[in-house]
Amino acid sequence: xxxxxxxxLSVALASGDISSVELTQAYLNRIAELNTELNAFITVCDESxxxxxxxxxxxxxxxEAGALLGIPMAHKDIFCTQGISTTCGSRMLQxxxxxxxxxxxxxxxxxxxxxxxxTNMDEFAMGSSNENSFFGPVRNPWDTNRVPxxxxxxxxxxxxxxxxxxxxxxxxxxxxxQPAAFCGITGFKPSYGRxxxxxxxxxxxxxxxxxxxxxSAEDAALMMNxxxxxxSKDSTSIDRDVEDYTATLDDSLDGLKIGxxxxxxxxxxxxxxxxxxxxALREYEKLGATIKEIDLPNNHLSVSAYYVVAPAEAxxxxxxxxxVRYGYRCENPxxxxxxxxxxxxxxxxxxxxxxxxxxxYALSAGYYDAYYRKAQKIRRLIKNDFNxxxxxxxxxxxxxxxxxxxxxxxxxxxxxxxxxxxxxIAANLAGLPAISIPGGMVNGLPIGLHLVGNDFAEAxxxxxxxxxxxxxxxxxxxxxxxxxxx
Amino acid sequence: xxxxxxEVEKIAHLARLQLSDSEAxxxxxxxxxxxxxxxxxQSVNTDAVEPLAHPLDVVxxxxxxxxxxxxQREELQTLAPNCRDGLxxxxxxxx
Numbered sequence: 001x002x003x004x005x006x007x008x009l010s011v012a013l014a015s016g017d018i019s020s021v022e023l024t025q026a027y028l029n030r031i032a033e034l035n036t037e038l039n040a041f042i043t044v045c046d047e048s049x050x051x052x053x054x055x056x057x058x059x060x061x062x063x064e065a066g067a068l069l070g071i072p073m074a075h076k077d078i079f080c081t082q083g084i085s086t087t088c089g090s091r092m093l094q095x096x097x098x099x100x101x102x103x104x105x106x107x108x109x110x111x112x113x114x115x116x117x118x119t120n121m122d123e124f125a126m127g128s129s130n131e132n133s134f135f136g137p138v139r140n141p142w143d144t145n146r147v148p149x150x151x152x153x154x155x156x157x158x159x160x161x162x163x164x165x166x167x168x169x170x171x172x173x174x175x176x177x178q179p180a181a182f183c184g185i186t187g188f189k190p191s192y193g194r195x196x197x198x199x200x201x202x203x204x205x206x207x208x209x210x211x212x213x214x215x216s217a218e219d220a221a222l223m224m225n226x227x228x229x230x231x232s233k234d235s236t237s238i239d240r241d242v243e244d245y246t247a248t249l250d251d252s253l254d255g256l257k258i259g260x261x262x263x264x265x266x267x268x269x270x271x272x273x274x275x276x277x278x279x280a281l282r283e284y285e286k287l288g289a290t291i292k293e294i295d296l297p298n299n300h301l302s303v304s305a306y307y308v309v310a311p312a313e314a315x316x317x318x319x320x321x322x323x324v325r326y327g328y329r330c331e332n333p334x335x336x337x338x339x340x341x342x343x344x345x346x347x348x349x350x351x352x353x354x355x356x357x358x359x360x361y362a363l364s365a366g367y368y369d370a371y372y373r374k375a376q377k378i379r380r381l382i383k384n385d386f387n388x389x390x391x392x393x394x395x396x397x398x399x400x401x402x403x404x405x406x407x408x409x410x411x412x413x414x415x416x417x418x419x420x421x422x423x424x425i426a427a428n429l430a431g432l433p434a435i436s437i438p439g440g441m442v443n444g445l446p447i448g449l450h451l452v453g454n455d456f457a458e459a460x461x462x463x464x465x466x467x468x469x470x471x472x473x474x475x476x477x478x479x480x481x482x483x484x485x486x
Numbered sequence: 487x488x489x490x491x492x493e494v495e496k497i498a499h500l501a502r503l504q505l506s507d508s509e510a511x512x513x514x515x516x517x518x519x520x521x522x523x524x525x526x527x528q529s530v531n532t533d534a535v536e537p538l539a540h541p542l543d544v545v546x547x548x549x550x551x552x553x554x555x556x557x558q559r560e561e562l563q564t565l566a567p568n569c570r571d572g573l574x575x576x577x578x579x580x581x
Contacts, residue, residue: 305527307520358521370528376539377532383538431542
């Protein structure tokens, strides 16, 4: 059962082949057995999960239905969960128990999904390897000496190793898609504003977006049907009809125009990864798509602009952690300033402090025009590049990451780590929907195929990803050390 | 743009962070590297470009000014490191 997709489990639950309690217990057993090795979960909720599973089974007995009713899932530990600890991977929030549920959490609860626990992540979602967690690194199920990617590394590893059927994540610069690529699963970031950010701990508010980590584009569509929609509590959530994302999954790709950016197949891309991506593109040609080279001339500036915008917004968002109302407070403060400074210095890890300082610098008197305003102008150029590209093509396809998962400790230099997100960041700056799907294998490790769609073209992106998964079996590959017949 | 240790000490204070002397040395090097990455932006002329602050070109939604939340003061204050009689306690500010 553990190998099955959400869509398949949904059928098994509906037909009575298995109960939610049995399924939930099976995942809890896997977590008990394997989490010590992977460190994918920070918190496991055995009792409440089984309570929710019993409630789901009872609801079904009463005639209720729903694709996610009784499906066991995990939430990234950035989403506030009432009564369950929410740490954001930080010592600052080690003992924080939210008094409310994030809108995303509330929506999954209302759909009858079961919360198995909260997944590990880079502290405050800042990182691309999950090595920045206060709770220790997550290990990649394909090779436990390697990173799972980040920042949603716990969610990605948990799905890949069969510790949950599906998981939530957040993506500010690639934090869903890069770990999905490294762990051989499907990771979807919707358009900015499509999913409510309320109750999702803020990192960079103009870039953060909640999304899905699961085994297939079809599963992502099922999750999106629950997650997406207007929320009066998030003033940036969009007032726009929510489609049934499963309705168009089977649409033909005959005549589809795919753009491949020259800039994503240039220097820096591993040759074997490039070959795998080109092989994957041939699958699309078999499905009737035509492929055309395009230019995204300002893409190479996306990392630079991002490392102004994201730290600047983070420095403002994280000023709330002052040791007064909640979160970590240092011992025996001498005075108020000492309390602020030591609480923040002891509560935050090195990468978070670096980004707060970079952001503070970029926003400080005399530097605003050179940094923040300049970055916003670059952001416009990047958005214009996409607008021009979508005049010619329906979807932009390339690699998610320049290489496969790297070894723990391999990237100690922050700038080298930042460049991990070279292909994913532009979609956040432009607010576009994007997905990473398993596109091949290189030396026993999965690689991600990255698809970027136009504004609010969620259904189209999921359709294009699903058609690839109907044609190929890459998304069905599992890490052999974590495979179990069940 | 010059970036030295005194600059790091200044921004650490603005951000209410405390750095030891050796930490400040390391942070100076690391942030220097990050600023060099950021400075690649300066290679493009953007004089005529309108800044994009946000991916959505929308106007902020407004709502009626009415009370929608219930009083959760006690519940919320249980999260505080130090609280008494409904007040958040901090080190003495005035003598």
